[in-house]
Amino acid sequence: MTREAVIERQTTETSIRVKLDLDGSGKWQGSSGIPFFDHLLAQLARHGLLDLKIWAEGDLEVDNHHTVEDIGICLGEAIKKALGDKAGINRYGSALVPMDEALVQVALDFSGRPYLACNLDLPPGRIGSLETELLEEFLRAFVNHSGLTLHVQKLAGRNGHHVAEALFKALGRAIKEAASRDPRVEGPPSTKGSLD
Incomplete structure (x- = not known):
C-alpha cells in the first residue's frame, strides 16, 4: 500500500503543487522561488527519506510570506492524506540535531490535534532572501493542516543558517520515525482507536 499524496492549491496569491511519497528515498525536486527555503525543503526530504516535489509560484514581489505559508499548508495536507488512517x-x-554551534530538538506526535510550541529564538532578519520569522509561520501552517503536535526547541546556536538547517533536518528525522510502520501495531496507535 503506497503512502503518497498530491495536493494543489490555487489562490490569487499563490499557485502550488506538492507531490509526496512518505516511503521514498529522500529525493527533492522543485522550486519555491526562494533559494534558501528550497535548501531547507531539500534537507527535510533527505533526512526524512521523503520523496518530495514542490512547484510554487507566488507573489514574491510583495514578500515571501504567502508562498512560505501556503507551502506549509500544502505539505501539511499532503502528510495528512498520505498517512491515511495512521x-x-x-x-x-x-x-536532536547539531550543526556546528547550533543544536535543535524536535519532538512530534501525529495526534490529530494541531499544536505548535516553537522556541527558535532567531533575531529578525534574513537568511539569504528568507525572512527568519517565516520559519515559524511555515511550521504553524504545516502543523494546522497536518493535525500534528510539534515541539521545536533551539538548545544552542548563534548562526541563523545553522539553526534553520538543523531544524529542518531534525523535523525530517522525526517525521521519518513517527510515520514508520511497526508490524506489531494493529490499527491506529491509540487507546481511543483513532487519531483525529
Whole structure:
C-alpha cells in the first residue's frame, strides 16, 4: 500500500503543487522561488527519506510570506492524506540535531490535534532572501493542516543558517520515525482507536 499524496492549491496569491511519497528515498525536486527555503525543503526530504516535489509560484514581489505559508499548508495536507488512517505507524518521533554551534530538538506526535510550541529564538532578519520569522509561520501552517503536535526547541546556536538547517533536518528525522510502520501495531496507535 503506497503512502503518497498530491495536493494543489490555487489562490490569487499563490499557485502550488506538492507531490509526496512518505516511503521514498529522500529525493527533492522543485522550486519555491526562494533559494534558501528550497535548501531547507531539500534537507527535510533527505533526512526524512521523503520523496518530495514542490512547484510554487507566488507573489514574491510583495514578500515571501504567502508562498512560505501556503507551502506549509500544502505539505501539511499532503502528510495528512498520505498517512491515511495512521494504522500501524509509530505515531511519535523526535530528533536532536547539531550543526556546528547550533543544536535543535524536535519532538512530534501525529495526534490529530494541531499544536505548535516553537522556541527558535532567531533575531529578525534574513537568511539569504528568507525572512527568519517565516520559519515559524511555515511550521504553524504545516502543523494546522497536518493535525500534528510539534515541539521545536533551539538548545544552542548563534548562526541563523545553522539553526534553520538543523531544524529542518531534525523535523525530517522525526517525521521519518513517527510515520514508520511497526508490524506489531494493529490499527491506529491509540487507546481511543483513532487519531483525529
